[in-house]
Amino acid sequence: MRVVAVIAINVFRESVRDKVLYNLVLFAVLLMGVSYLLGQLTAGNEIKIIKDLGLAAMSLFGLFIAVFIGIGLVSKEVDRRSIYALLAKPISRQQFITGKYTGLVLTLLVNVTVMTLAFYAVLGAMAWKEGAWFQPHWETPALDPALLKAIAMIFLQLMIVTAVALLFSTFSSPMLAAALTVGLYVVGHFNADLKHFENVVDSKPAVYLARALYYVLPNMAPFDIKAQVVHGAAVPNGVLMLNTAYAALYILALVSAATFIFIRRDFK
Amino acid sequence: MTRPGHPVIFASTLAVLMSLALGVQLTRDRLYAQMLTENRLMYVTSPKAMEKVALSYDSILADVYWVRALQHFGGERLKEGNGQYDLLFPMLDLTTSLDPRFVVAYRFGAIFLAEAQPGGAGRPDLAIALLKKGVAANPEKWDYYHDIGFVYYWNLHDYKQAAEWFGRGGDLPGAPWWLKTYAGVMLARGGDRQASRQMWFQLGQTANSDWLKQTAQLRLMQLAALDTIDALKRVRDTYANRSGKLPESWDQLIAARLLRGVPVDPAGTPYTLNFATGEINVSGYSKLYPLPTEPAAAPELAATAPK
Numbered sequence: 255m256r257v258v259a260v261i262a263i264n265v266f267r268e269s270v271r272d273k274v275l276y277n278l279v280l281f282a283v284l285l286m287g288v289s290y291l292l293g294q295l296t297a298g299n300e301i302k303i304i305k306d307l308g309l310a311a312m313s314l315f316g317l318f319i320a321v322f323i324g325i326g327l328v329s330k331e332v333d334r335r336s337i338y339a340l341l342a343k344p345i346s347r348q349q350f351i352t353g354k355y356t357g358l359v360l361t362l363l364v365n366v367t368v369m370t371l372a373f374y375a376v377l378g379a380m381a382w383k384e385g386a387w388f389q390p391h392w393e394t395p396a397l398d399p400a401l402l403k404a405i406a407m408i409f410l411q412l413m414i415v416t417a418v419a420l421l422f423s424t425f426s427s428p429m430l431a432a433a434l435t436v437g438l439y440v441v442g443h444f445n446a447d448l449k450h451f452e453n454v455v456d457s458k459p460a461v462y463l464a465r466a467l468y469y470v471l472p473n474m475a476p477f478d479i480k481a482q483v484v485h486g487a488a489v490p491n492g493v494l495m496l497n498t499a500y501a502a503l504y505i506l507a508l509v510s511a512a513t514f515i516f517i518r519r520d521f522k
Numbered sequence: 523m524t525r526p527g528h529p530v531i532f533a534s535t536l537a538v539l540m541s542l543a544l545g546v547q548l549t550r551d552r553l554y555a556q557m558l559t560e561n562r563l564m565y566v567t568s569p570k571a572m573e574k575v576a577l578s579y580d581s582i583l584a585d586v587y588w589v590r591a592l593q594h595f596g597g598e599r600l601k602e603g604n605g606q607y608d609l610l611f612p613m614l615d616l617t618t619s620l621d622p623r624f625v626v627a628y629r630f631g632a633i634f635l636a637e638a639q640p641g642g643a644g645r646p647d648l649a650i651a652l653l654k655k656g657v658a659a660n661p662e663k664w665d666y667y668h669d670i671g672f673v674y675y676w677n678l679h680d681y682k683q684a685a686e687w688f689g690r691g692g693d694l695p696g697a698p699w700w701l702k703t704y705a706g707v708m709l710a711r712g713g714d715r716q717a718s719r720q721m722w723f724q725l726g727q728t729a730n731s732d733w734l735k736q737t738a739q740l741r742l743m744q745l746a747a748l749d750t751i752d753a754l755k756r757v758r759d760t761y762a763n764r765s766g767k768l769p770e771s772w773d774q775l776i777a778a779r780l781l782r783g784v785p786v787d788p789a790g791t792p793y794t795l796n797f798a799t800g801e802i803n804v805s806g807y808s809k810l811y812p813l814p815t816e817p818a819a820a821p822e823l824a825a826t827a828p829k
Contacts, residue, residue, distance in 0.1 A: 295589050299626045303585045310582035393625075443577045478578035485623040 257345055258353040265357020266364070269323055274361060277315050278368050284311060285376045301380060301396055302484055308373040309404055309480045315369070316362055316412040317439065323361070324419025325431035327354040328516065337521055351420070351513045358416050366409050370402070394486040403494060404483040410501040411477040415439055417508035418472065424515045442474030472504060569619030576620060584621030587613050591627070595634045599641060607643035610634060614652055622659035628652055632669050633737070636677045638814075646677035667691025668701055671708075672721065676814075681708045700724055719745050743788040744810050754785060754793065754802045762800070770797035 269275070288307055292300040328351075331337040340350065374397060381396035394400065418438050422431035447454070448471070451464035477497055479489050576583045591613035598605030614631040618624055634642050636649035650673055656666040671687035674680045685708035692702030707717045719742065726738030757780045761769045764778070772795055775781045784792050791808035795801075804810045 295592070299588075302626075303588075306581040306585050310579050313578065393623075440577065444574070474578070480578065481581045481621060481623065484581060487623070 257349045258356060261345070261350060261353025262357035262360055265327070265354055266360045269319075269358070269361045272323075274319055274323065275365070275368075277319065278365065278372070281311055281315060281369050282372045282376075285372060289376050289380055301377070301384075301392055304377060304380060305398075305401065305484045306480070308369075308376070309401070309408065309484070312366060312369050312373070312405065313408045313411070313480075316366060316408065317415060319362060319365060320358070320412045320415040321419055321432055321435050321439075323358055324416045325423050325428045325435060327358060327420050328423040328512075329426075329428050329431065332521070341521065347517045348513050351424070351509060351516050355417065355420050355509055355512075358420070359413055362409065362412050362416065366405065366412070370405055373401075394484070398483070398486075400483050400486070400489070403489055404480045407477040407479050407494070407497060410497060411474055413505055414472050414474070414501055414508070417505045417512070421508050421512040421515070424512045424519070438472060439474065442472045443478075445471060445473045445475055473500070477501075569616050572616055573619060580620040584617050584624055584627070587617040587620065588624065588627050591617060591631065591634075595642075601640075605640055607634070607645075610643050611645065611648045611652070615655075618652065618655055618659070622656075625656075625663070625665070628656035628666060629669055630733070632673060633734075636673045638677070646673050649673050649677070662694060662696075664691040664694040664697035664701060667694065667697075668704075671704065672725075675708060675721070676718070684708045698728070715745060715748065740810070741814070744813050747787045747793075747804055747810050748813060750785065750787065751793065751802050751804075754795075757781060758795075758800055758802065768797070768800040769795065771795065 285304065285308055289300070289304050292303055328337075331340065341347070377396045384396075415435065419431060419435045422434045426434070445468055448464045448468040452461045455461065476493065479493070481487075482489050572583070573580060591610060594609050594613060595607065598607050598610075610631075614627055614635070617627045617631070621627070632649040632653050635652060636642065636644075636646040638644045650670055653666045653670045653673070656663065657670070660666065667687050668691045671684045671691065674687060675684035685705040688701055688708060689705035691697055692705060704721065707714075707720070722738045722741040722745070726735050726742065757775060758769055761775055761778055761780055769775050772781065772784045772792075776783065786792050787804050787808050787810055789804075789809045791805045791810075794803050794805050796803075804813055
């Protein structure tokens with residue numbers, strides 16, 4: 255456990271050294287800039303638009319971090335040949351993979367936490383400017399705690415993407431890993447179409463294949479509850495719990511697969 | 523002697539190149555201003571395609587299209603009679619497909635679409651189509667039923683349809699008590715100015731944005747101006763009966779002690795009196811201009827109205 259923690263902290267330190275956290279500044283500037291401009295650009299609904307923007311930016315920035323750092327987690331060590339020095343130490347390959355994954359998740363957690371604080375600060379400032387925490391024509395209060403549900407689901411989605419990137423990082427080049435990860439992320443949002451493929455084609459085998467892919471590929475769409483939360487629609491706790499369970503199991507499967515491939519790799 | 527790579531050489535080169543680029547840009551903007559400012563293009567017009575492309579970013583894309591729709595509407599409105607609002611409905615359609623709960627896009631969008639030219643697109647049919655889409659997505663929202671009724675009333679002068687939609691909205695749980703009464707008002711006094719006044723007043727009271735409040739206020743001022751114009755017409759007719767000719771100016775009516783001074787509309791601009799035809803109207807310089815076409819009386823409904 256200690257070994258995993260040490261590797262994880264090193265991944266986090268490396269991402270800090272790589273200036274990954276600069277995106278937080280960009281996020282804050284983006285939110286503050288847009289909140290200032292919105293008054294001139296829209297007719298009402300500024301709070302809704304800031305919420306949409308904040309959640310979308312969190313998801314997008316997190317996605318970039320998860321993909322572009324995730325794909326290099328293993329391949330970078332191999333390219334730099336630092337893998338030999340690492341594996342010569344009393345570190346199992348399983349610990350190495352788990353540590354790398356945990357480290358990137360830690361980076362994402364810090365990112366999402368700071369973004370959440372900045373997000374609430376901007377919403378608070380807007381509410382203060384409007385002179386109320388809640389106005390009758392807003393669908394939800396400015397500092398709606400339900401936003402945390404959407405943020406939690408974004409974080410789970412990012413954890414899955416990180417696991418996918420890590421898996422590809424264990425056996426392919428960074429470029430290919432990036433393409434495959436982004437590809438799976440995109441496909442993950444089209445999953446509903448795979449489930450109802452019979453509406454598109456008549457071929458039974460194609461329908462069964464699509465149905466099988468629906469269950470195998472990561473299903474990202476149910477994690478997207480941003481619109482519901484922003485409009486104050488109810489999100490059942492059951493959905494949140496099932497999403498969490500699905501993410502945990504899927505991540506476990508992906509990290510296990512990454513570990514399996516990594517254990518079998520020959521670094522001679 | 524400075525060497526290549528020296529900060530001074532670098533800064534000077536950069537400054538020269540940027541100045542040249544700026545010069546080229548200014549020339550291009552000046553020579554091809556018309557072509558460069560034209561942005562009448564929508565790359566994706568299919569809401570279904572856009573929903574797919576948006577992945578999980580549909581809400582923020584809806585916001586982007588909403589802002590684009592507002593810019594398009596505002597930009598065309600500023601063209602003073604030459605505005606073309608042909609992209610307005612496709613943009614609103616995309617916005618509401620990407621975010622089917624976007625209340626403001628349905629409600630404001632319908633006003634922009636229904637408003638007669640040149641102030642709006644002059645397409646009440648599209649306004650109703652947009653609001654019906656809102657009803658399909660949110661059947662429990664009485665606001666859309668109210669707005670459809672309002673478009674039928676104010677823009678299409680179809681009191682029967684207006685009454686039906688007000689009635690349907692009034693039946694919904696949570697709907698305000700006055701919505702149900704509108705249905706009766708439509709059938710009893712469709713086209714009545716007092717009914718219009720009540721509706722705009724209520725709309726202004728329940729409006730959730732400054733823009734809508736200001737619109738309601740403007741409409742109430744226009745209705746007050748119409749009242750005053752009716753009173754001024756009576757004064758004009760009195761003068762014509764006495765003197766046997768139409769008044770040529772307000773001064774003649776003041777001299778005849780029929781008016782105390784030059785009448786001004788609620789926005790503070792004097793009314794105009796056409797000396798040839800005797801027509802009285804708000805000035806073209808008034809912010810109340812042009813006055814709305816009033817819903818005409820509906821004799822076939824008025825005949826069946828309860829006394």
